[in-house]
Amino acid sequence: MTQYILRRLIQALFLLFLLSIVMFALVNLAPGGPLAGHGQTRHVRPERIAMLKRQFGLDKPLPVQYVVWLIGNDWMQIDADGDGVPDGYGARKGVLRGDFGFSFRTRKPVLEEIALRLPNTVYLMSITMLVALLIAIPIGVISAIRQYSRFDLAVTTFSFAGQAIPEFWLGLILILVFYAWLKNPFTGEPLLPPGGMYTLGEGFSVRDRLAHLILPVIAGALGWIAWYSRFLRSSMLDVVHQDYLRTARAKGLDERKVVYRHGLRNALIPLVTMLALDMPYILTGAVFVEMIFSWPGMGRLYYQSALQRDYPVLMAILILSAGFMIISNLVADVMYAIMDPRIRYE
Amino acid sequence: MSQVVEPEVPGIDASGRQTGGMPGGNVPASVPSFQLESSVPDQATALPITYTGLVGRRFRRHPGAVGGMIVFGLIVLSVILVGFSPYDPYASNMAERLQPPSWQHPMGTDALGRDFMTRVLYGGRVSLAVGLMVVVIAMGIGITIGALAGYFGGWVDSLLMRITDAALTLPSFLILILLGAMLREAELPFFQRNNVISIALVIGLLAWMTFARLVRAGLLTLREMEYVVAARSLGASPFFLILRHLLPNLIGIIIVEATLELGYAIIEESGLSFLGFGIQPPIPSWGNLLSNAQDNFTKYPWLAIFPGLMIFLTIISVNYIGDGLRDAYDPHKVFMKIGS
Numbered sequence: 001m002t003q004y005i006l007r008r009l010i011q012a013l014f015l016l017f018l019l020s021i022v023m024f025a026l027v028n029l030a031p032g033g034p035l036a037g038h039g040q041t042r043h044v045r046p047e048r049i050a051m052l053k054r055q056f057g058l059d060k061p062l063p064v065q066y067v068v069w070l071i072g073n074d075w076m077q078i079d080a081d082g083d084g085v086p087d088g089y090g091a092r093k094g095v096l097r098g099d100f101g102f103s104f105r106t107r108k109p110v111l112e113e114i115a116l117r118l119p120n121t122v123y124l125m126s127i128t129m130l131v132a133l134l135i136a137i138p139i140g141v142i143s144a145i146r147q148y149s150r151f152d153l154a155v156t157t158f159s160f161a162g163q164a165i166p167e168f169w170l171g172l173i174l175i176l177v178f179y180a181w182l183k184n185p186f187t188g189e190p191l192l193p194p195g196g197m198y199t200l201g202e203g204f205s206v207r208d209r210l211a212h213l214i215l216p217v218i219a220g221a222l223g224w225i226a227w228y229s230r231f232l233r234s235s236m237l238d239v240v241h242q243d244y245l246r247t248a249r250a251k252g253l254d255e256r257k258v259v260y261r262h263g264l265r266n267a268l269i270p271l272v273t274m275l276a277l278d279m280p281y282i283l284t285g286a287v288f289v290e291m292i293f294s295w296p297g298m299g300r301l302y303y304q305s306a307l308q309r310d311y312p313v314l315m316a317i318l319i320l321s322a323g324f325m326i327i328s329n330l331v332a333d334v335m336y337a338i339m340d341p342r343i344r345y346e
Numbered sequence: 347m348s349q350v351v352e353p354e355v356p357g358i359d360a361s362g363r364q365t366g367g368m369p370g371g372n373v374p375a376s377v378p379s380f381q382l383e384s385s386v387p388d389q390a391t392a393l394p395i396t397y398t399g400l401v402g403r404r405f406r407r408h409p410g411a412v413g414g415m416i417v418f419g420l421i422v423l424s425v426i427l428v429g430f431s432p433y434d435p436y437a438s439n440m441a442e443r444l445q446p447p448s449w450q451h452p453m454g455t456d457a458l459g460r461d462f463m464t465r466v467l468y469g470g471r472v473s474l475a476v477g478l479m480v481v482v483i484a485m486g487i488g489i490t491i492g493a494l495a496g497y498f499g500g501w502v503d504s505l506l507m508r509i510t511d512a513a514l515t516l517p518s519f520l521i522l523i524l525l526g527a528m529l530r531e532a533e534l535p536f537f538q539r540n541n542v543i544s545i546a547l548v549i550g551l552l553a554w555m556t557f558a559r560l561v562r563a564g565l566l567t568l569r570e571m572e573y574v575v576a577a578r579s580l581g582a583s584p585f586f587l588i589l590r591h592l593l594p595n596l597i598g599i600i601i602v603e604a605t606l607e608l609g610y611a612i613i614e615e616s617g618l619s620f621l622g623f624g625i626q627p628p629i630p631s632w633g634n635l636l637s638n639a640q641d642n643f644t645k646y647p648w649l650a651i652f653p654g655l656m657i658f659l660t661i662i663s664v665n666y667i668g669d670g671l672r673d674a675y676d677p678h679k680v681f682m683k684i685g686s
Contacts, residue, residue: 018512026524160410160669164662166613168620169636169654172643176651180644280517287519288617302520303621306527314524318517325515 004337012330019322020095024066027315056092070094100316105308110316113301118283120197121290121297125282128217132224133275139225140232141264144240155229162226171219171292178215195294216293220286231274236267269339276332280325401598404674411670417663421656425474428467435460435468436628444646454648457638466652469630473612473657476546476625480611481604483550488557489600493588495558496565503562510558518552522614526623545624549614553607560603564596598675605668609661616657632657 053059060068072094093099100110143155178192192215193199199208239245240263248258283298290299298317305313405411439459447454453463495506525548568574569592577587593600612632618624619633627634632653639649 014508015512015515018508019515022512022516029528160662160665161658164609164658164665166616166654166657166661168617169650169657172636172640172650172654176644176647180647287523287621291621302523306523306621306623309527309531314520314527318520318524321517321520322515325517329515 001337005334008330008333012326015326015329016323019326020070020319021066023315023319023322024069026318027069027311028065068092068094070096072097072099095319100319101312103305103313104310105305105313110312113313114298114316114320117296117298117301120295121299122282123197124213124216124290124295124297125220125286127213128220128286129224129275129278129282131217132221132228135221136225136228137232137268137271140229141236141259141267143229144233144236144267145259147237152233155233159226159230159233162222163230165222167219167223167286168288168292170222171215171289174215174219175292195292197295216289216295219292220289228271228274232267232271235270236263239263239267269336272339273332273336276328276335279328279331280321283321283324401671401674405670408670408673410666411674414663414666414670417659418667421470421660421663422474425467425470428464428471431461431464431467433461433464435464435630446646447648453652454646456635456649462648462652465630465635466632466656469632469635469653470656470660472542472625472629472631473615473633474660476542476549476615476631477608477611479543479546480550480553480615481607483546484553484607484611485557485600485604486554487550488554489561489593491554492558492561493565493593496562497569497584497588497592499566506558507562510555513552514555516552519614519617521552522548522618523621523623526618526621530623530626541625541629545615545618549611549618553611553614556603556607557600560599561593561596564599565592568592568595598671602668602672602675605664605671609664609668612657612660612664 056068056073058065069092072092074093098111102108103110103113106113139155143152146152175194179190179194182191193212194215195212197209197212198204199212240259245258245263248262249255287299287303289295290297291303294300302314302317304310305317437460439455441459442451442455443457443459445451445455451461451463453461453466456462456465491506491510495503495510526545529544529548565588574587574591577591582591615624615631616633616636619631620637622634622637625631625634627638635653636650639646639653643650
């Protein structure tokens with residue numbers, strides 16, 4: 001088991017290394033280069049630019065630049081004024097210590113910008129995923145148990161439809177229906193708010209938060225429900241026809257126990273690994289949902305930064321999500337090995 | 347009658363009829379002998395006997411798939427026939443702006459007075475074209491990489507699979523946004539003028555991984571087959587082997603994946619255009635039509651309903667077709683009547 005984990009860990013590290021090179025290349029290729037967040041637009045004197053370049057280690061060869069990008073150069077002596085004599089330390093702390101540069105729009109450190117938005121995205125996406133799972137798992141299980149019944153037919157049709165609906169369109173239609181058309185029967189005002197996390201100026205109210213959550217969660221979760229219910233249904237179907245369930249029934253075991261304790265538990269294994277692989281969505285968020293519902297999260301940060309060509313922020317979010325994806329792949333592999341012992345020995 | 351010595355097959359006599367079954371065939375005439383009824387050739391009953399024919403027959407028994415074909419066919423037809431529309435998708439006509447759907451304008455008019463149905467169907471041309479190009483590009487890259495990895499194995503396989511894994515862990519949509527933004531700013535003349543091709547290239551570059559994995563997995567099993575060993579021993583080059591023997595056996599899987607990728611590509615392109623990083627106005631695309639509708643869609647809902655509806659219908663029909671194809675190619679699938 002430890003050997004398996006070790007092997008996967010080494011593969012993950014190698015992947016991280018490969019991805020870091022790709023990210024480094026992207027950072028340098030982005031228009032404006034790595035100095036994009038440091039006052040390029042203002043009229044800067046050439047000597048100042050040269051000094052900045054030296055301070056940031058941009059005059060060194062590429063491999064050194066890569067190392068500097070990773071771990072910074074504030075531990076190295078830098079020759080800042082070009083006279084050949086080192087006279088101070090560098091200005092970068094490196095990606096591994098959280099220095100992603102400065103946002104071009106707001107001149108604040110990128111990490112700070114991200115830290116402001118991250119909790120909101122996690123809040124929305126975790127609730128979305130929870131709702132999706134709570135609905136998808138029972139639907140999938142019942143649909144598999146009663147295969148080819150009318151319920152099953154409805155579920156499969158719904159899952160096809162749910163996967164085909166574009167998220168951004170669904171968001172617009174939901175706003176159209178629940179904000180523009182349907183009105184609250186008592187007050188005559190729109191039924192649900194069209195965006196934002198909470199109503200400004202109103203203090204913390206669970207009802208208010210819930211009202212603001214409903215539409216974004218529906219828009220985000222529908223696709224997931226469609227996908228997970230179909231996945232669980234096919235996984236459950238694979239399991240239900242296995243012989244060990246037949247044995248359990250032949251031994252006189254209660255049908256519900258057969259289905260839930262033996263069948264579902266095994267059918268959930270692929271689902272759990274799929275879930276682990278989809279975890280990165282909690283961070284990167286749904287760009288469309290956040291944009292349409294004006295949710296102040298990472299997705300909307302990414303979109304706004306892309307609109308204004310704020311490359312440091314874009315790169316930072318990309319690096320974080322790629323890294324998180326690799327970690328979640330690793331976690332998925334390990335969990336799969338824990339739950340299905342056959343995997344450990346391949 | 348010349349004496350033809352027939353080999354003694356127990357149970358079958360010289361005329362092909364089954365006998366009593368004793369080796370040597372000494373059967374008294376009173377034992378009834380059977381004639382197999384299946385002597386009617388397949389062509390007489392019009393049952394397909396080619397691989398594609400069999401697959402087609404199974405496909406046609408799948409109600410969802412047939413429905414999907416019809417809907418998708420209608421969409422493609424209307425997208426082609428919109429060239430005959432009396433309205434110009436680019437000329438503005440301020441007198442008729444923002445009209446709700448009517449007989450002259452079945453989908454209403456947009457903010458510049460252009461007939462919206464014409465715009466939507468021209469947008470369909472763009473979206474479908476991008477989708478098809480993406481599938482072609484993704485198949486080209488993916489099948490090549492998968493074939494090389496699956497056939498040669500060893501370090502080639504390891505290297506290519508590591509690259510594929512790395513590409514899979516990239517957050518593809520975020521990178522698409524980034525590349526879309528960079529392409530527009532980079533001022534390269536090729537990309538500015540050939541918007542559609544560049545978008546297709548960018549999406550295709552991030553969509554080949556599933557093809558590579560499928561082809562590699564298929565080849566790993568197929569290359570041990572005896573006919574491959576035989577062909578190799580006759581001196582077939584790897585190139586010839588892959589193209590002529592191995593890949594044709596994977597056509598089923600590849601086609602199914604291609605239909606699903608078409609749906610995926612259309613959604614990606616629409617999403618990208620919706621955010622403003624894909625096809626730029628005034629060229630219509632379902633995504634950027636939706637984006638233009640965003641400003642006042644509560645007052646003019648038809649601007650938001652129809653483009654999204656077209657995306658939805660296309661994707662769901664393509665998915666049903668893919669599902670039907672998958673079932674048609676699956677040798678283990680039993681076709682049951684629903685509800686029994």
